[in-house]
Amino acid sequence: MNADYGVPTELAGPLQQRRALYQPRLPPCLQGATVRVEYDDATTTIDPTGAHAVAQAFPRTYGQRLVTFLSPDDTAGAVKAVNEVGVVFSGRQSPGGHNVVWGLHDALKVYNPQSILYGFIGGTEGLFANKTLEITNDVLASYKNQGGFDLLGRSIDQIRSSKQVSAAMTTCQDLNLDGLVIVGGVTSNSDAAQLAETLVQKNCKTKVVGVPVSLNGDLKNQFVETTVGFDTVCKVNSQLISNVCLDAISAGKYYYFVRLMGRKASHVALECALQSHPNMLIMGEEVALSKLTLMEVINKICDGVQARAELGKHHGVLLIPEGLIESIPEMYALIQEISILHNNNVPVTEIPTQLSPWAAALFQFLPPFIRRELLLHQESDNSAQLSQIDTEQLLAHLVEAEMIKRTKEGRYKGKKFSSVCHFFGYQARGSLPSNFDCDYAYVLGHISLHMIAAGLTGYMATVANLKDPVHKWRCAAAPLTAMMSVRRHLRGPGAIPIGKPAIHPSPIDLKGKAYELLREKASSFLLDDFYRTPGGIQFEGPGSDAKPITLTIEDQDYMGDIEMLKLYLDKVKTIVKPGCSRDTLKAAISSMISVTHVLTVMSHPLNAELPLYHFN
């Protein structure tokens, strides 16, 4: 490792050093210097009613075709020159981000050994100020397969105002960049689309490419299966949660309230719940859909505590996403009022006095620490600083008050309720990335180069078939405008669009398989304490290639935990006899699990014995 960049070899830990030697895998189409580019259909947007608005906002980059990258053959055309490329960490640090830079560097050097890759130091601020570091093998050495974004650092996740866009363009021109790779989540990629459009309009040659890197897992749509970092962050947090579960059951006296990162969507919380089986998960999407008030959420938790106390259990683990606070209708309305006052430049100290009467009453009801946190300056997307709001402490505080009340009223006869609060957030972002994230990011880095070489701008690098081994991954590029939608106040013909078209975070699909699985298991999670210990991330040997549970579930029919499946099959055999009809078998399985999983269980390869029960 180079002493000038990163930790000198002699100071790096053995695992750190060993991870730096891991060579990420590439699908066959990326193993040469060039690729064959196949153009598919022209795109519209994922929001059909917003297509017109997107087309108007992005006249030069809307409607571009989907692109697939394949292994080169004789039909490959002349290759374009790529000499200078820039890369910027625009979004928040997410494990694997360094490998995007590494993958881009390697692909670029194979494509054109004379080329230069510039990394912008200090994120978007570095891009605006043209502060660069030339990325070389030496520079990369101690950052390969390592967590964090410390190779280049990051700043504000915004390339939006006309001043910022024109500063970015000036840098692209000054460095004569053929391409600019923007690494980040929904906000960064929306900005990438805007920058691409502007550069085309201004005849600037730089091609703008977005790469989906975000621990939140909310940049998910028909083109993007998951984001870099989500897998690692869920694995790290799931391990911590399972440790806390075992601590809880050992002493039997505390309720652990754990808040997880992920911003508005609850993907991290859902994945961690499926991995570690805590007692409760309060998802923002569920609360928003049912319009649960703060006190209804509290009562729901207290009912769970009470049901467990009736079984003699006075401990438990509850997960919440950091976005929960914004999903509670009255809290959302309060946050919106504060946001408007912020946007009107009302001094923070005066905001409480300018709230509407009902918002002021709610604000006063909240504990002082929450009031202070709600008033913090906003994020670049105008939302509250969710990572800074201790929602888990607010819930623990209100649950305790409600349990005391129930005790006084004689409705609760269990032991005194005690809580311990955690925020599992920042500690996971610097984690060593899983093999999946190392490979995925490295592949996306390669794809970015081929996108620039193909002259694509306003596109995102994508990989499909991620649930399969790397050699089956499908490398592609999708126009950023195709992922955009327009927010509306109301649904239907009278709907009023709000704001510009953008890539919005995808919430949990409450009709999806992952959520359905959680619902099926919810009452067992609440009462049985079947805590699951996924353990630390495996880098070698069995388990090292494990994929996020949700990716597997969403992408193919749910196979279930192997143990769970065996259990079903054993039970089936006690209910029906060999040679029974398919309908009898189906009915027997349906009596145990939801109908949607019946056929999957019946056709699972594990089910070697079911042919005995075969049917037509």
Ligand SMILES: O=P(O)(O)OC[C@H]1O[C@](O)(CO)[C@@H](O)[C@@H]1O
């Ligand atoms: O590093 P910062 O600026 O505090 O950002 C925190 C935010 O970034 C994320 O980690 C990723 O978007 C969020 O979950 C969190 O709210």
